[in-house]
Amino acid sequence: MTAQTTASETGVLRQLVIGSRRFSNYWWAVIVSTGSLGFLLAGISSYLHVNLLPFSDPTKLVFIPQGVAMGFYGLAGTLFSLYLWLTIVWDVGGGYNEFDKGKGKVTIFRWGFPGKNRKIELVCKIDDVQAVKVDLREGLNPKRTLSLRVKSKRDVPLTRVGQPMSLSQLENEGAELARFLTVPLEGL
Template structure:
């Protein structure tokens, strides 16, 4: 009963937030922010954002672990082992062990709630659209709900001085930047996702193809 009282408000809040985010994404679509053009002189590069397998794993793992801890805490509170048909089995004392488990279980629910909210919002997702015909690069990202939910910026191709490929110490990862005249270095690939980075060879191939497509130099920085 305690678990239900704690868990249901989280489920309701997640559903409400998901509905609000869906409405806001629909507004972005209506405003034209997500226009995609597939032509010979346009190249679209999508960014996955928070909806990645590793994030789903940690969100689910934290949620199930927290519910398990709260289940043990409930068994301690009622003085009955809900994991066994024999209620006389050993039960963890509620004070202090059961109370501590309750605290950790609720804290775990908050962490899981954070993961699921990021997944629902899909923070960091978007696309890079390189349009050679009009000489413009469009960078779109989803942020947190509010005024900055839809982040859109434009860079003129003529302002791109070079593409910079930063090789990392790790053997399979790399980061690609677009160095511009006004904005400086603009990252084109994710920076802080250790578990789901694109392999270095793939990023380098993308950098080579993109440099040839935009007719700009490619710099490799070790």
């Protein structure tokens, strides 16, 4: 969930949440960019009859249909890699959870896609927090999340989307947060 958790003497607990700037996203963006560039250059090479790839000779491909197909896959991959790189640059899903006992408020902040809803910020009173909820679901698509149970609202998720946290990390962070807010820990 967090890259860093800080609790100060003033009664403020701040948890940084990693968004799309994870190693796996960088990895896939590089892989898709490289592959799509290769397909695009192969399609262009078959059209121009000029070898643009150092490791292959796509000039021997017939432009219709092989060159067109390679160009199409290259263009589609390039658009997808552009999307991946932009989500990394915009840090979609990144933000923080802040629990301030001095001000008596909880702030959940996340970055979204550009537009009028780019900044997603939920603020509620600490007194409205009923519990810290742990949601565990094992199997083919495991789910391990922490959320706040807030009066008269839906559960507010606190963990990042993507790779599930380890069970021990989830328990430790849930217990630490429940202890800090002096509310029960549900779901274990």
